[in-house]
Amino acid sequence: xxxSTAARTAPLLSQRRPSRxxxxxxxxxxxxxxxxxxxxxxTKTEDIGATLIQVHALATQGADIVRVAVPHEAxxxxxxxxxxQAGVPIVADVHFSYRLALLALExxxxxxxxxxxxxxxxxxxxxxxxxxxxxxxxxxxxxxxGSLDRGLLARHGGPTPEALVESALAEVRVLEDEGFRDIxxxxxxxxxxxxxxxYRLLAAATTxxxxxxxxxxxxxxTGLVKSAIGIGTLLAEGIGDTIRVSLTADPVEEVKAAxxxxxxxxxxxxxxxxxxxxxxxxxELDVVGLTNQVMARLEALALxxxxxxxxxxxxxxxxxxxxxxxxxxxxxxRGLLFSRxxxxxxxxxDRMVDALLEEAVKVARSKAADVAEAGMDGLGEGA
Numbered sequence: 001x002x003x004s005t006a007a008r009t010a011p012l013l014s015q016r017r018p019s020r021x022x023x024x025x026x027x028x029x030x031x032x033x034x035x036x037x038x039x040x041x042x043t044k045t046e047d048i049g050a051t052l053i054q055v056h057a058l059a060t061q062g063a064d065i066v067r068v069a070v071p072h073e074a075x076x077x078x079x080x081x082x083x084x085q086a087g088v089p090i091v092a093d094v095h096f097s098y099r100l101a102l103l104a105l106e107x108x109x110x111x112x113x114x115x116x117x118x119x120x121x122x123x124x125x126x127x128x129x130x131x132x133x134x135x136x137x138x139x140x141x142x143x144x145x146g147s148l149d150r151g152l153l154a155r156h157g158g159p160t161p162e163a164l165v166e167s168a169l170a171e172v173r174v175l176e177d178e179g180f181r182d183i184x185x186x187x188x189x190x191x192x193x194x195x196x197x198x199y200r201l202l203a204a205a206t207t208x209x210x211x212x213x214x215x216x217x218x219x220x221x222t223g224l225v226k227s228a229i230g231i232g233t234l235l236a237e238g239i240g241d242t243i244r245v246s247l248t249a250d251p252v253e254e255v256k257a258a259x260x261x262x263x264x265x266x267x268x269x270x271x272x273x274x275x276x277x278x279x280x281x282x283x284e285l286d287v288v289g290l291t292n293q294v295m296a297r298l299e300a301l302a303l304x305x306x307x308x309x310x311x312x313x314x315x316x317x318x319x320x321x322x323x324x325x326x327x328x329x330x331x332x333x334r335g336l337l338f339s340r341x342x343x344x345x346x347x348x349x350d351r352m353v354d355a356l357l358e359e360a361v362k363v364a365r366s367k368a369a370d371v372a373e374a375g376m377d378g379l380g381e382g383a
Contacts, residue, residue: 013265014238019209022138022182025089025110027064029184030209030241035267036064037258038244039251040093045075045082052085054251059088061255065242067091067113076100079107091140098124105131113140116171117147129178138182139175143168144215145189161198164189165205172208183208184242188215192230199234209241219248224257232261269305272298275324276310285330287312293353301357306364308356326360328352339363
């Protein structure tokens with residue numbers, strides 16, 4: 001086999017790491033289940049109305065699971081109505097107080113996050129684990145570089161990948177000693193290279209599902225870049241079962257970023273994929289302005305998965321536009337419209353955006369109908 005043939009036949013991404021499967025409310029995690037998207041509210045959880053508004057906004061954007069902070073008893077007391085009206089599984093984020101974890105379980109949360117760095121009394125942890133087992137609620141053992149045990153830090157010389165993994169697995173052993181196996185694990189670090197190394201170590205050491213994230217990634221655009229590199233690298237290696245992009249921004253931006261990471265890797269296509277040239281001196285029109293117009297209109301349309309290309313010159317334009325589901329190769333005063341590889345024809349500049357989006361809607365509907373028909377055929381064959 002020559003090099004070109006080998007390249008064509010090789011898998012684009014590494015095979016997904018085998019893992020146990022857990023169920024968090026209505027969402028399966030691990031063992032080949034779709035990689036799920038998580039985010040976290042920024043509201044005070046005790047403010048039930050504000051928290052529910054944000055939960056619903058995150059769910060509408062595509063979050064499969066939403067985590068809420070539970071630092072005080074008032075937050076724990078607010079959980080029951082939030083869980084009842086959320087529409088997506090709710091995870092209680094608990095630190096320091098095992099009593100708050102117990103109150104969260106009583107409220108009916110579908111998931112619990114415990115940090116091994118700040119609930120130090122093993123007897124208290126065991127009490128929480130027994131209650132979680134009785135309620136069939138999974139626990140995420142979430143180790144963070146910023147909250148590791150001081151003894152562990154001294155032994156490893158800092159928050160190294162090895163220290164993170166040791167911390168997480170020590171807590172996991174306590175859960176396992178209680179016969180508890182509904183576990184997922186995270187080992188988050190603010191340093192991208194350290195984060196990647198920690199998850200690689202963890203993936204080799206356990207078969208529990210893994211929750212990926214770069215901790216304290218910061219605001220966009222640097223936070224987006226860090227998260228895309230860290231989470232994307234691991235997903236490309238087959239590591240990771242659920243993800244959270246941590247941004248210093250509106251949490252809705254976290255969900256959008258997570259969707260973009262999964263879509264860029266071809267792991268999960270849930271919406272449009274806009275391909276656009278960066279523009280250069282060859283462009284005979286404002287490609288950036290044209291692309292922004294298309295993007296704004298696409299977001300309002302909420303199309304199912306479809307790839308759309310906006311190109312601005314004769315070098316790559318026709319080829320990229322032809323390869324997308326729908327595309328336009330724009331030039332001075334007009335653009336050449338393509339649909340599913342066919343050349344549709346020239347459209348004037350003032351019609352380019354409308355014509356492109358009208359064709360995108362047609363193609364998206366056609367693709368959705370094809371998928372539905374294929375599903376019905378499959379049902380018929382198995383009947």
